[in-house]
Structure formats: structure tokens, C-alpha cells
Amino acid sequence: MTSVTTTSQGQERHYLNAGYSIRSWLLTTDHKRIAILYLLTITFFFFVGGAMATLFRLELLTPAADLVSADTYNRLFSMHGVIMVWFFLVPAIPATLGNFLVPLMVGASDMAFPRLNLASWYIFLLGGLFTLTMMIVGGVDTGWTFYTPYSTAFSNSAVILAIVGVFIAGFSSIFTGINIIVTVHKLRAPGLTWFRLPLFIWANYATSVIMVLATPILAITLVLVAVERLLGIGIFDPALGGDPLLFQHLFWFYSHPAVYIMILPGMGVVSEMIAAFARRPVFGYKFVALSSVAIAVVGFLVWGHHMFVSGQSIYAGMVFSFLSFLVAIPSAIKVFNWTASLHGGSIALDTPMLYALGFIGLFTMGGLTGLYLASLAVDVHVHDTYFIVAHFHYIMVGGMVMAYIGGLHYWWPKFTGRLYPEWWGRISAILIFFGFNLTFFPQFILGYQGMPRRYHVYAPEFQVLNVMSTAGASILAVGYIFPIFYLLWSLRRGERAGPNPWRATGLEWQTASPPPPHNFERQPVVSGQPYDYDAVATEESLRDE
């Protein structure tokens, strides 16, 4: 290190000790601090959404209704969905890991629009406050999908507050998306060409394209729902001449691509971790990179598979079914390339790698069951059953949440300058993997046997599998709570990490941990391919001699 700025105590100056006042956090335009603000906010919402899940999983322990009423049950699963989708999964990686890492990985000193970045967090917070108010006044019972005409003409819950919350939060995701896209285009370090970018950048770039182009449709659709509910004028309500399927088209035009908002960044995280812990370049780098873009584009062509049984035209159904199968191609490219990257690597099973391997397995299951659902005839059988619930939780929780927590461990040293305790990390990774499978695998069977989703009572023959599921959920909960404790513990007691504890490639590892306020002491220059772990090995052996 050449000229390192130091604080008065003689420590290296970094983004965390650059200021301690509350003001220095709340008015910061440093992307790293904004990432931390987002991290705290979404962690809070994750546990709020998790608490709802805990309650209705307990209710489902027995076939009868014994813990909550039917109405409360409806509100619990609806709020679980709203909170987890818009206040955890969508911002999970782009706004936290992405916010922190995108400028570091492209060798920039900040995001392209630092003030817009801070504004996006405040907007997110405002949306979150509306959502919390909605919960306090009794919650919403429409499901996270706000289907009309139930949401506009019949529901007696706080639909408007819920809609306003999601509407506002949508703008924060648009702003994050614009920031990431422009940063990647305009602020790359000298020599960092597109095909030298880390795959995490490709994934977040593709995600941002979806966030920017899909979210406005959600916004206007929610405006229309609010107008119909408040003013009683016909837009979607068939009694007033409206078309409820129009709502579903508009809603799923956003919400299906939103599924890719919730999985693509996870794929980016996994690509980084696989390369670092197999000590090998990612196999078929260009295919993995371009498949992210392909998923982002093709993901917009498939939304009608949510509407196979809704009265949509059968011809449109056939088109959507065919297009849905196409998404499997780029997804499979990724899975094959990850496994090929492992081949012949020297694999270290550190915590992040455990999450990455878990991700590959669970995402594959979630993706393959997606193909069942994309087939028109099979979908008629399993639509609105627990099969669907299991399918998307394998993607959202088995995929995204695994990748997110894995990524949090992988970059924790960069965030905080400290290492997390490795054994605790492995234990909770394994708990989460087993807990997850025990929770959701039985739901595939339940769904296939015909147990419908969104009911708070069920036939007695489904009880065994439901008990397994609830038992799994309690293991899962423990697995999620552990990291809170040991990560906080590591802030003071963790071993000092140094700039590059994983001996990984990538610009983010070439600066101090935690990074200085403007990321790099000198503008980095890139001269080679990404994931050049052979070069790292050569360099290390030379140094040892």
C-alpha cells in the first residue's frame, strides 16, 4: 500500500470509521453505507415476514383451525408474501450486496448517482412504513397478488395501504436499477471490458434491466386497483364492464420477471463463490454471462403461464407454455457450467461454498418443477396447490435466500474487516439446508396429492406431511437466527480479515477491508480475464519459494 490515509488514532481510514454520528449515516451518499442501511432494513423485514410464516406454519400443524381464525390466516399469508417479495427478496441482493459491490467490482469510487442512491433507501423506508401501518391496522387478506375484483370490490382489509406501500417501494427498485445500469456502463475501470466483468456484475446488470422495465407496469397497475377500489369506477371489475384478466396480464408482466429479479442476483453470487472455492475460472464464462441477459429478456415473454386456468384464451396459453420452456435453456446453461466449473477444482467446503452448492441443488429442483408447471395439462392438475408453493419456495428460499446468506458470509470480511466464525457458519448452513428441505419437500407431495394452498384447515390424511413441514420450518428458523448472533459477535471479536481472506480474484479484493471511503487509494487498472485462479496459484507458489 502506498499512501494510506489514517485517522487520528492511527487506524486506517475506512468507510465505517469515516464518521460516527447518526447524521453521517442518514445523510451519507457512500454506496457502502447505503448498502448497510438497506441490509439492516431488509433484515428487519425478513424477520417480520418470517414471524408470519411461523404463525401459519404452527396453525397448519393440525388439520383443524385451532390457533388463528380463517380471516387471520388469510391476512398472515398475504402479509408474508407482500413483505417477503417486495421488502426482502427484490431488494435483497441488488440493494445490499449489489450496492456495496458493484462500484467496487467495476473499480469506481461510487455509484453513478450517489444522491439518487440515498433517495432510493428513503423511498424504500417510506414504503416500508406504509406496509407496517397496514399491518398495525389489521393487515391485508388478498394474497400478495392483489387479484381483482376481490381486492377492489370485496376485501375488507387494508388494501389501499398495502398497495401504497408496494407502489412507493417500487420506485426505490427503479432507482437502484438505473444506478446499477449507468454505473456498469459509464464507470468501469480502464481495461475492464464487458467480458472481463465479474459474473456478479452481469447478473445484477440483467436484474436492473428487469427492475427498470417491469416495475413501472406494477406501479400503474396498482394505481388502477386503488382508483377502482376508492372510487368504485370500473377498470377491472367485470360487474362494471371491466376485465379481471387485464389486471392479471399487467400484474404478471411485472411479477413474473420479478421472479428473475429475485433469482438472477443469486446466480451472480453463486458464480463468484464457486470460482473462489473451487480455485478455477467459471467454465463457459461467456455463456454464463449472456445467459443472465437471456433470462432477463425471455423472462418477459412467459407471464401467461400464471393464467392457464384463469379463462385466458387457450391459444395464448399454448404460446405462453412454449415460451416458458425456453427459459429453461439459459437456466440449465448456468447449472451445467457451474457443475463443470467444479470438475477438477480443488474444492474447499467453507460456509459460502456450502451455500453455493445448496443453491445449485435446490435451484435445479425448483427449476425442473417449474417445467411441470409450464406444461398446460399438468398445471391444470397442480395449479393453486402446495406443489406451486413448494416450487417457488425452492427458487425463492432455496435459491435466493441461500445465495444471499452465502454472499453475506463471503463478503462479510469486506463489509466489516472481520471474519465470521467458520464452524458456526457451517453449522447454520447445514441446518438451513436440511430445515429447508424438510419444510418444503413434503409440500411437493401434498400438492400433488391435491392439498390446495391458502386454506387454514385441511383433510386429516395430509397431517403427517404437514407436521414434517412445520418441524422443518422450526429448524429453518434456528438456522436463520444463528447468523444474527455470530455475525454480530464477529464485529468485535472476529479475526481480522485483511484485504483478501479468500485469495479471490476481483477488484473488490484488491482494496482494504473495510474499503476506504472512496474505495480505492489509486484507480485500479484491469489487464486480464476474470477468475484467473491459475495466475493466482502461480503467483502464490512463486511467493512461497
Add this chain to the structure above:
Amino acid sequence: MNDTDSFFSYLLVFLALLALLAATVVVARVDVGRLNLALGLGIAFTKALLIVLFFMHLRHARRLTWVAAAAGLFWLAILFLLTLSDVLTRVWTPAVGG
């Protein structure tokens, strides 16, 4: 950086826009069946194109700006096309007769 056009070219574009506005109004008063909609929208697209190319300087912009401008339209086209693939082939039973 001042890669804007001359005053004169702005004036020409403006006059063309006014002429197109007049054309829309005239065309709408002549009944040519389904062509009315096509003509009305065609003229609207021409007007929009003039504004985007000249007033919004897309003519001189980088390729990246073109992509950003086209992306919105392309994705809107997807929304139109696939929604209409359902609407046009669905058996439509309007709940409202009158």
C-alpha cells in the same frame, strides 16, 4: 459539446409538426373506415419521431442512448403483443351488454 441543431432546423421541424397536426384533424373528419385509426396513429408516430430525433437530440446521441430509448418501446411492444394474443383469441363474453 453543443451538438444541437441550428435555429432554422428547429423552426422547420416545428412547422412540420404543425402541418402534421392539421393533417390529423383533417383526416379524422373524412371517414375512411379502419384507415382512420391507422392514419391517426401513423401521423402521431411521425410527430413523435420528429420530436425525439430533433428536439430530444437523439439524432446526435450515442448508440447507448438509442438502446435506452428503444428499450422502453420494445418492452411495451411485448406487453401489447402478448396481451392481445390473449384478448383477440379469447371467447369474449362482455358482462355488460349496454
Add this chain to the structure above:
Amino acid sequence: MNERPAALGHPYDDLEQQRDAATMGMWLFLATEVLFFGALFVGYTVYRIAYPQGFSEASRHLDATLGAVNTGLLLTSSFFMALAVWAAGRRRRRLVLLFLLLTMFLGLGFLGIKGFEWYQEFRQNLVPLPGLTFEAGGDFPQQSELFFNFYFIMTGLHAVHLLIGVLLVGFFAVLVWRRTRIGEAFIMQLELLGLYWHFVDVVWIFLFPLLYLLGGT
């Protein structure tokens, strides 16, 4: 390192990079706006396909002349907005101020006429709100009501966008009036404002034929 120009902000290396980034950000924002309004156009199209007669009946209630005048006002305002940017590039402070004021007043004129139209529609019982009677007459009153729902939402959202534009143009006019010279940063911001203004104009260019001109003769 050379001295950083005053207009150059963090995290950029030079003015051109900063300008490119800002322009791209603005175009991406406009792409979101295209989709925001676009969904309304999709809804309009779906119902127009379903209810052609009702839509054409309802459209005849609108005053196409006022619509055409308003289109003319917006086109002219766009012309002046383009000239304001043009003049700013040449550092002609007084001209910039003049063109911005003209743009603003034309925008206000549009909003005034639009408001007058809404008032007329209110007097003719064409506003489909609770507590008001809706009497479109004709053979397809409920289909007409759907048309008016879309008419009010679309023109309403457009007017909100235009109002924001008018306020911003007014704010920029005050800036020009109070400053003695026009800086690089100001020119860039004015260009971005221009993009927004023209975009709002383009939305109206499509609203006009679709809402006002489908009644035929």
C-alpha cells in the same frame, strides 16, 4: 491531476463522462415512463377492442377542437423548450429566460384549457365518480363509462406530469433570472429537463388521436 471543473461531481473523471451518465440515466427514466403510460394504452386498447361502439359514442362527447388547440400549444411549447436548450448552449442568458417563460406559459395554457374541458364534462354529467350522475346517453352507456374512466385517468396522469414540468421550468427560469452567467452544470440540467418536457408532449401526441378523434364524422 488537473484542477477539477466546478461542474464536475463525484464520482466522475471528466465532464463528458458525467454528461453521458446523466443523459443515459434520464433516458432510462423516460423508458420507465413509457411503460408507465404504456400500460394504460394497453388497457385502453383492450377495452376498445371489446367495446368499439361504446368507445366511439363516448369519444364524440369530447371537444376535438379544444383537443387540437391544446396539441398545438404543447407542440409550440416543445419548440420553445428546444430553443431554450439551444440558446443555453450559446450562453444567451436573456433568450434562455424568454424561451423558458414562453414554454411555461404555453404549458399553463394547456392546463387551463384541459381544466375547462373537465369542467364542461362535469356540467354534462360525464364524470364517472361516486356521488355524481353519469349520463352519456347513446346505446352503450356503460361502455361509454369505461371510456371516460380511461379518459380521466390518462389525461389526469398526463396533466400531473405536465404540472411537474411547468413547475420545474418555472424553477429553472428563476435560476436563469437570478444568475449572471450560464454554467456547464446548468446546461446539462436544462437538457435533461428538456427531455422530460418533450416526453410529456409525446404522450399527448398519442392521447389526442386515440381519445378525441375516434368518433369519426
